[in-house]
Amino acid sequence: MASSQAPTSTEYIQHHLQNLVFGYHPENGLGIAHSGAEAAQMGFWSINLDSMFFSLVLGAFFIWLFKKAADNFNTGVPGHLQGCVEVIVEFVDTNVRDTFHANNPVIAPMALTIFVWIFLMNLMDLVPVDFVPRLGEAIGIPYMKIVPSTDVNVTMGLSLSVFVLMIYYSIKVKGGMGFVKELTLMPFGSSNPVVQAIFIPVNLLLEGVSLISKPISLALRLFGNMYAGELIFILIALLPFWAQWALSVPWAIFHILVITLQAFIFMMLTIVYMAMAHEHH
């Protein structure tokens, strides 16, 4: 939207859905993509600067805030910040304890990080859609998506990390053979070796699909919800300025529920997947 004349609705929407991509373009060389097509031509070896920037800032903010509360932790009467942090930590801790019964010191902090980080990333959705991108344009940044969780790379990055941990713990807890057995001897089993041999490919297909679908569904659920929410905010922003509040306020209020719920679902499913990885059969 750096162009001088007012953009059409389509241009406006497309502009708002385009990340700030930095990478190597076959024709223009190393630099920032100036259109969606250019960004697509850069392929895999490029990076979404806006997603990275906002997610890192938000993650750092999470660590800073919680570390501050942790450093000044008072076992007596807690202050406001500590009270807030305690509620969140207790909430996560309770959920982890209820679902995850093995002994692993990584799971609870990971669940907390996922919950708060995703919540903060989703929360950016409540910042009016034009505020930060306009500021960016003023200093010469052509594109800016400030909600990292509307970038499929971000949600995939998280869910694939969870997936890798899932496989790592599955093999660590059950052993390589145990993991393979889980994929091949379930859900159909038989005491007859011949029947069992017939079942193995069927089981592998079923279990393989269910295994692969976990990170995909985890990432796309969050991405889809946030992307759709953001899109609706953008559509509302196309209305005349005096009418926008009638739709954007109810949608924003509803979205407060959505962003919290999506963060919670991502955390909860991560805990469930980790619990499944630690389960012995």
Place this chain on the structure above:
Amino acid sequence: MNLNLTLLGQAISFAMFVYFCMKYVWPPIINGLRERQALIAGGLADAEKSSQKREEAEAEIATLLQDAKVQAADIVAKAQKRGNEIVETSKDAARTEGDRLKLSAQAEIDQEVIGAREGLRKQVGSLAVEGARRILGSEVDQSKHNAVIDDLVKQL
């Protein structure tokens, strides 16, 4: 919407944040919470204990009070008995003393009576002699008639 390096960047950031959270954020908070839980549990247990102790103390107080009452009643009873005894003894002593005083007074009275009688007898003797001297109008020689007078006195 294209998949690109951001994916890896996110995975790395995620790992980093989880590490920081695991190292610096989670343990102090969760330990603090556990500590507070222990503190509260301890406080409640202490309160329970002290309330139990108070009950015990109250029971002890009741027992002590009961004992004290019994003792006090005992002491009062003893004191009363002793008081009665003292009164009895005093009465006896007073009676004896009274008797003794009465006897000595009686003796004194007797003595007085005897003395008075002697004096009267002498005075009557003198009066008789004086009377006789006046009646006779003569000189009655005292020395001559002393024997007679003494005789008279003795007869009184």
